[in-house]
Amino acid sequence: MSKGLPGPTASGSSRPDDPIMWLRCAxxxxxxxxAVAGEVDLSNAHLLTELLESVATRTPLVAVDLxxxxxxxxxxxxxxxxxxxLLADxxxxxxxxxxxxxxxxxLDVTGTLAGFEVVDAPAPPNGHGRSARPVTIVRAGS
Structure with missing residues (x-):
């Protein structure tokens, strides 16, 4: 690994342009x-936040498949x-x-798990059969 490049992600990828999170919404x-796949961390959690805040106004139930x-x-x-x-409000x-x-x-370690409704069944199907959209972090100046 050359100097100045970030180290590998939790999944082992060392390429900075590899998507580490995929989001799908229907x-x-x-x-x-x-549906969320891959790594949710400091570099991309804001994208999940923005997506969830956006859809919170559209339907009374948001099912997040993790x-x-x-x-x-x-x-x-x-x-x-x-x-x-936001949804509860x-x-x-x-x-x-x-x-x-x-x-x-x-969620358990942070004491927040008990505050969520957890369903151990698949989320409702998306009905489109499309694959998840990769989310790639683009850094300024790249």
Whole structure:
């Protein structure tokens, strides 16, 4: 690894242009399904926050599928807590569908797991069969 490049991510990728998180969103009637895959950390959790805040006004239920998350940091916890609060303020609900063990552990350690409705079943299907959209962090000057 050359000097000045970031070290490998939690998944082992050392290429700075490799996407580390994928997001997929579908609105089906009164349910919004958000699927998250890969790593949720300081560099990208704001994208999850923005997506969840955006869809919180569209349907009364947001189901977040976290089954394919491989790394989950404190900023991911903050994104989920903020979305849950925003939905509750508007009379809606946020459910966590099949959270990966790493997600459960972080939410449990931070004392926030009990505040979430956790469903150990898949989120409602997205109905489109499209693959997740990779999210690549673009740094200024790149």
């Amino acid at each position: 609105i089906l009637g009164d349910v919004t399904r958000v 089954s394919e998350v491989t790394f989950f940091g404190a900023y991911g916890t903050d994104a989920l807590v903020r979305a849950r609060r 508007r009379g809606g609900r946020l459910t966590l569908c099949r959270p990966a063990p790493v997600v459960r552990r972080v």
